[in-house]
Amino acid sequence: MNVRREYEVLRRRFGVQRWWPVQETPDVGAAAFEMCIGAILTQNTSWQNVEKAIESLRRANALSLHAIGSMRLPRLQSLVRSSGYYRQKAKRLKTFSRFVTERYGGNFKMMFHQPLKSLREELLSINGVGRETADSMLLYAGGKPIFVIDAYTRRFCKAHGVVFDDYDDYRQYFEERVPKRTRFYQEYHALIVAWGKEQSKRKTAR
DNA sequence: TACCAGGTCCTCG
């Protein structure tokens, strides 16, 4: 497929998405942390359910490294319950928070100051953080130029006759065909999600 | 009622 052209097609069809402008928020650290939490909670789960969980965390004043790290597990489980797999996810949130606390002395933002490649490796070493989750964190929280591949992206590719076996092949496919710019990657992925949602809506309407 | 949703990890052969 013509990856550049398909971007324009999506852009005309769905308009500007501008997901989570973390870099333009007053408290960049807080917004980035929330983005990372969202990335874990959304694993194989609808965003709608994730939003409820994030709202619960916010109301409980629990959207911080320290809060999640020190909270009792059952309490955290009940706060993220609506996101599904809630025992597993509560544990993953804790693992992630503890990792950052130990590795960076609780200075969450410092994490994104190291070289991209080693940072990605590091994220992947955390239990509960796989490639899509790591890349979402890098792209949307860290503002790093990494193209995120998810179920929608694979479906989008397939619809255009492009199929690979491996996750990283998809990533490479996009990255070598569009300008290496964070904003562009963010917007493109968001547009693919918009496309994917419309597809599933249409399917159920048939 | 059944099926799906922006994955990841573990186990077994």
Next chain:
DNA sequence: CGAGGACATGGT
């Protein structure tokens, strides 16, 4: 490795 299963809620 690689296939298969577990994890769980909320919406349609």
